[in-house]
Amino acid sequence: MTDDSGVPSPRKRVGRRPAAENPSNVGERTSDMAVTEQHASSAEEEKFAELQVAALFGAGIVMLIFFTVCYFTISIRHNIGQYSNYALGGSLALALFSIGGGFIVWAKKLLPKEKTVQDRHDFNSPEADEIEAENTFLQGVDDMGLGRHKLLRRTLLGALGLFPLPLVIMLRDLGPLPHNSLLVTGWKKGTRLVDADTKLPIKLGSIEIGGIQTVVPEGVEDINDYALAPTMLIRFGPNQILSKKERDWGYQDHVAYSKICTHAGCPISLYEQQTHHLLCPCHQSTFDMSRDAKVIFGPAARPLPQLRIGVNAAGEFIALGNYSQAVGPSFWERRA
């Protein structure tokens, strides 16, 4: 099958070279290596297997014809192509499954059954090939003449030396440093609370007892200020707030808390008006909003920050300052 000369053609080298060296374990069927059960099944069994395979191929044919018919008859305008998708996807899947299944049954039931063992060939190339490759490389280096062409050598070194430069420069885009942008939000003393959708101010009394409204600071355009600013305005019933600080920072049973979860920063407003639990949908952190947003379940490490609110002369809710601490999840520079 192969020879032991120094220049074998590539085709011969793939997986076949050890044949000459170890003739006993080539992928050839030899009587002592192969465990043979050829034609163990009877003629009737073979006939039955043949029918099985033919039935599977036949099912494939039917499904392919069905696919073609469905493609032209079922409208894709109806229900966003729902039924067309069912028919085309289903028939094509069944066709491929049947044809593939036919091949497998064919292989398992009709092909001769035998076991052969073939050793792995050696990983190294023949010595002659190694020497030739080495010589070719050295010849190439010599032909380039780097020793003679000084200018080429220097410019090449310069070009390769500068190549990492763009990669290093682009590291700058990891910055700039956030400075205090994580610590402050768009809330200032006197900023009106406006509805997140309508951007209209919130009048005292417009929220019912047990109601909740998502509010943002009026007139904030900067995307970073806006991103940290969403706040929940919650109205409790009389005497339902159990924390004095929470009452003092709120206004007439209304309190405002950051809507950004202190765990991973998800927007959080699954508010239960009877239990006063606030649930974060991402990791199930649960805050007791009647006890100063205390964490009662889940991975959050801190209560939600509260925004101090009041009411202006026109009866609209205003912030009495920024959040007293950074809102949202922890970060390295965060104090407390």
Add this chain to the structure above:
Amino acid sequence: MNTPEEGAEPVQPAKLGRSRKRKVASLGVLVAALGTMGTLYAGFAPAASSASNNDPAIARGRELFSHGCASCHGLNAEGGVRAPSLVGVGAAAVDFQMGTGRMPLQQHGPEAPRKRPDPQFNEQDIQDIATYVASLGAGPAIPEGIDYQSADIAYGGALFRTNCAQCHNFAGSGGALTYGKYAPTLHDATPRQIYEAMITGPENMPVFGDSEINPAQKLAIIKYIEDIKKQPDPGGAGLGRVGPVTETAVAWLVGIGGLVIITMWIGSKA
């Protein structure tokens, strides 16, 4: 016993007389005030109560209430250990709770599930009980004429995502809350029930009053919900429309699990 009084009388006769006169005067004022109050009360209160007593719907509602609701909510809907007071909840709350089958409550638990309305109360019975409960104290009335067809569906979608989607899911499929409670799917709710839920805040749902989300905005939200209810599932099964959780579970368990089983079958000896 008599001696101190008799001895005292001559000493301060004038003073005692004044005191008696004062007592008589204050008694007179009290009687007059009570009389006035009674007259005033008779002038206002009976007018209302006689009207409500004359309303057959309220009388019928009270009767039905005493059979079906009073065991938990109290004979006068004043509430009890097992159930809240219904004074001031309004007709909309009654219509929602009974119309969705949540009340009468089947059993106590974290959440009252939606079920087929109790067959012992028909639509008219529910209306009468609602009228009776509404007569106990002012509350949201049953919304009439909910015409959402001309509402702005895109605006409704934006409002839904801000105010509703966090609990009820982006496709209205509902979702879990804390300690066994859950926000129900909206796919079975009628437009009227959705409207009533917003204005009454049933169970743990926050109240969204008309000054927070105005009626036009409510209709826009309803239009959006009615539209997502009708949306088909073009990719096949919706898998509850709860997003990547069920989709990944099916892909891993059914898809990859099935492939592993088929691979094992192919590899096995015939």
